[in-house]
Amino acid sequence: MDASLIQTIAVYALPVIFAITLHEAAHGYVARALGDNTAYVLGRVSLNPMRHIDPIGTIAMPLILYFLTGGAFVFGYAKPVPISFGNLRNPRWGTLWVAAAGPACNFVQALVWGVFGVALDVFGINEPFFTRMAAAGIGVNLVLGVLNLFPLPPLDGGRVLAALLPTRPSIALSRLEPYGFIIVMALLVTGVFTRFWLRPLVSLGFDAISAILTPLQSLLS
Secondary structure (H helix, E strand, C coil), rough: CCCHHHHHHHHHHHHHHHHHHHHHHHHHHHHHHCCCCCCHHHCCCCCCHHHHHHHHHHHHHHHHHHHHHCCCCCCCCCCCCCCCCCCCCCHHHHHHHHHHHHHHHHHHHHHHHHHHHHHHCCCCCCCCCCCCCCHHHHHHHHHHEEEEEECCCHHHHHHHHHHCCHHHHHHHHHCHHHHHHHHHHHHHHHHHHHHHHHHHHHHHHHHHHHHEEEHHHHHCC
16 A cells, blocks of 8 residues: 555545544434434434444445546445434424435535634644645535435435425335435446536535635634
8 A cells, every 4th residue: 555545545534434424423313303213222323433334335445446446436335324204203304304414414514624724724734634634524525415415315315305396206206216326326437427416516515615714714814
């Protein structure tokens, strides 16, 4: 393992762990608040990364794809938090809020990493490791948030869309859930997903964060 790869892993490790852990924990916290204790009973309403990391999806798959594609394509996932949507006090709208909690948490984290980057600049800390980590934190969270907002179950965006649609279209969309992961992987491999969904929305996210942070940086400088 060369030094550049070790450095890249070190830079991305903390942002990725936080992004995945807080994303999944957010689902569990909101589900519990809205009436479903399934995740809480199983110990998944937790900020402990080990409760959310999947050995294959979180560690093995990203590393294998990194080596196979020379770093051009990396994809992974965490263990989904178990939610019994029927236990929610209002299953339809509760499902929407539980699903939206994960991506919303990622966008908040991206902003927090951005504030961390601004703080480094304001205090004159030019250590490349920390500046790269701040940038990685923004990028990782925007990618994870946008990826999960894709309107196809079992992704969070699919559940949000199903909650918003009338009953019959919602049922039809929900029937795609067993094939959702395969469809998304096919779109990723062919580049369609990246070109028409991921790249435009991540770019929009960067613009939004920049619009928020630029006045903050000017104020503190």
